[in-house]
């Protein structure tokens with residue numbers, strides 16, 4: 322470091338897994354010239370790894386401190402994170418955040434605040450931890466049309482699926498193991514219900530296609546209803562069950578997004594993404610297919626992404642959102658279908674679900690583990706019945722890509738096609 326150069330003074334809001342990970346990394350690299358001069362946390366009574374006088378319990382004090390060159394927001398409360406980040410951007414500040422749930426809900430507003438007040442907001446850590454996917458899409462692929470961006474964006478559910486595949490175990494024991502090892506939260510619903518990867522898909526849509534999606538309108542189906550039998554069913558076909566978050570350019574030029582379990586074969590790079598790892602496949606018009614794999618969570622991997630953002634901000638980097646100017650329309654549920662696999666231990670429950678999904682009763686097959694069915698299902702029906710499917714514990718997986726609903730010849734019914 323240039324001896325005359327002042328260190329960059331950082332205000333760190335949140336000193337949990339990510340905050341401490343970042344702090345630890347920059348302690349190991351003093352030559353970077355970064356100084357965490359103030360830290361805000363929530364609880365005054367918690368034991369800390371640094372002296373008590375280093376901490377403030379009011380994040381607003383950091384917002385009000387003009388001596389700070391940059392703020393890092395890494396708290397676990399999306400509503401409070403939005404209040405802090407939007408207030409900082411209104412001051413024209415430079416901000417780094419990792420809060421995907423907050424970003425997915427408020428990205429258009431935050432981008433607007435950035436433009437209006439001249440601040441900068443970067444958030445590489447919010448999607449797939451250490452994988453530099455946002456910078457890659459926003460910068461390298463800023464002007465290249467993309468056919469698809471898809472991947473495994475949630476390490477906790479991928480860990481559970483990997484353990485089930487390796488051990489032949491059921492969902493409950495695999496989840497308990499993931500929780501014991503710290504790969505899954507005590508309340509696992511955000512991860513296992515695929516809400517977390519949905520937030521990440523929404524963030525990537527802004528950079529891959531210039532499209533700002535409402536997360537509530539994106540279909541997300543999770544793995545809470547999965548059993549060992551479903552893993553075995555996929556394995557017989559030489560495939561694995563993965564939770565795949567996908568953004569796809571449709572033939573009509575529009576963009577769709579959905580997150581569901583999917584039967585994935587060895588032809589996909591995602592087949593080999595195991596344990597708590599994440600992976601992203603970019604299918605570009607000219608560059609063709611690229612694949613990034615890495616750690617999607619954890620103090621050091623996520624702290625590494627925060628550090629990359631801090632240094633990028635110092636160099637004056639901002640996201641370009643280049644595709645926003647000519648963003649395609651989104652088509653999230655209407656007129657789309659997938660080949661689906663649905664299963665439940667109780668044939669009666671599944672029979673009712675087939676009516677929700679407009680699959681004919683004759684599609685139902687029974688075996689020693691209950692009942693299952695396969696067939697084309699409209700994304701609109703999955704969307705309309707998503708809560709009932711989750712409540713009933715019905716496992717649903719895509720077995721192929723999303724496509725426009727097949728137009729049947731006059732007088733031909735779906736049941737006849739399935740016959």
Ligand SMILES: NC(=O)c1ccc[n+]([C@@H]2O[C@H](COP(=O)([O-])OP(=O)(O)OC[C@H]3O[C@@H](n4cnc5c(N)ncnc54)[C@H](OP(=O)(O)O)[C@@H]3O)[C@@H](O)[C@H]2O)c1
Pocket residue numbers: 334335336337338339340361362363364365367378379380395396397398401419420421422446447450617618619620623
């Ligand atoms: N963990 C990961 O691997 C990972 C990966 C990617 C993204 N993220 C995102 O990064 C963010 C932080 O995650 P984390 O795992 O580091 O969370 P965490 O371990 O639960 O730590 C959260 C920290 O935020 C502090 N905090 C909460 N509310 C606050 C408030 N109002 N004012 C000041 N500080 C407050 C907490 O204070 P106390 O210490 O007093 O409780 C704690 O230090 C989340 O948005 C998460 O989604 C996490």
